[in-house]
Amino acid sequence: MTPPPGWYPDPHAPHQQRWWDGTAWTEHRRPPEALAAPPPGDGTGRTKAVALTAVGAVLLAAIVTGAVALSGGDGSGTESRTAPSSAPRATADPPEPTPEASTSEPSADDPALVEDQLNGITFPLLDGWVRPQYVAQDDVVMTTDGTYDCPGGVGLCRHGMVFSRTVTENDEKSPEVLAKADISEAADEAYDRDSLGRELHGGMTSHRVVKSGPVAVAGRAGYLVRWRVTTAKGPGGYVQSLVFPSSVGTESPVLVRYVFDAGEDGPPLADLDRITRGIRPFGDADTGGGVGSSIGPPG
Known part of the structure; x- marks a missing residue:
């Protein structure tokens, strides 16, 4: 199943999030939002250790997903269009336009x-x-x-x-x-x-x-x-x-x-x-x- 639109780890920069529109990656990127707080516990060291372990697993999954997508599977170095994995996303709100996404640069192959x-x-x-x-x-x-x-x-x-x-x-x-x-x-x-x-x-x-x-x-x-x-x-x-x-x-x-x-x-x-x-x-x-x-x- 194709993942729904939302923010996912950027396959080219796992430390960022990138907007997936449901069919392809867009040019919208942002820093990852803070992870959700761990569920209430008894305040013991065991509860904190479980929470830290869960956070580490999520970050590891994001890094692995980005590395696999970046390699493209064949070492060609071209941009991957692979759909995001089911890694948790912060929100499904549509991205706000950014200068990077709205500014167009003239192509070197398109002289004046x-x-x-x-x-x-x-x-x-x-x-x-x-x-x-x-x-x-x-x-x-x-x-x-x-x-x-x-x-x-x-x-x-x-x-x-x-x-x-x-x-x-x-x-x-x-x-x-x-x-x-x-x-x-x-x-x-x-x-x-x-x-x-x-x-x-x-x-x-x-x-x-x-x-x-x-x-x-x-x-x-x-x-x-x-x-x-x-x-x-x-x-x-x-x-x-x-x-x-x-x-x-x-x-x-x-x-x-x-x-x-x-x-x-x-x-x-x-x-x-x-x-x-x-x-x-x-x-x-x-x-x-x-x-x-x-x-x-x-x-």
């Missing part, structure tokens, strides 16, 4: 990068940015964390988004031509009307070019155009279209769109440049720069 496998590139995942979750738009590679009610009174918006896709709808290969052709559509979709025809920001009222020129991206000569967009409601934002040749396959142009809300709630504008400078081909963490001009601050 986002992969675009189709185009063979990676993006740096900066502080405040996350991989896309529950995002309706296509080709999104990262977003700022969380959503907010759009200024236009309809829908939910995000303060920052980055898109990446391959340009396949025409035979044009010039990064400059493609970036200049895309920026207007990018601004319309971000701050004028979305794909459902909603004016999430009350519509776009004006724009101005704050950056335009060649730029080095992953060792390739690219081109970017950046607009500052004014909207009827809310602070507006920045939209950028970046195009550069892919380093894989037919070297079809790669288009990266950036949408950054303006105002104090938007992501740092410097992230536009930091993300661009951090784009790398797969397996080449040192590639970057060397072609075209560097990125300067918006004018």
Whole structure:
């Protein structure tokens, strides 16, 4: 029979207790509580000796149970999932959350990068940015964390988004031509009307070019155009279209769109440049720069 949920001697540390949820060990641990007092006796030395003997037996059983579980029976050293023995447990109350159990550490195998496998590139995942979750738009590679009610009174918006896709709808290969052709559509979709025809920001009222020129991206000569967009409601934002040749396959142009809300709630504008400078081909963490001009601050 599987033991019921409760505190049992930790198989990896018999001097501690660990919570068994009825099917598996959890990460909740605590020092063992004081053992129950011996039953009332006549106060003689014989009664005390019996009580001490019982306590010693319980502790010995706990140590043996922990040693057997730790060894795993085959010397592999891997964590045992063996159910606890029938050793007495202090209480069946559920454990309180502890910092050790609730804090998650990033895995060494999960670097702060986002992969675009189709185009063979990676993006740096900066502080405040996350991989896309529950995002309706296509080709999104990262977003700022969380959503907010759009200024236009309809829908939910995000303060920052980055898109990446391959340009396949025409035979044009010039990064400059493609970036200049895309920026207007990018601004319309971000701050004028979305794909459902909603004016999430009350519509776009004006724009101005704050950056335009060649730029080095992953060792390739690219081109970017950046607009500052004014909207009827809310602070507006920045939209950028970046195009550069892919380093894989037919070297079809790669288009990266950036949408950054303006105002104090938007992501740092410097992230536009930091993300661009951090784009790398797969397996080449040192590639970057060397072609075209560097990125300067918006004018």
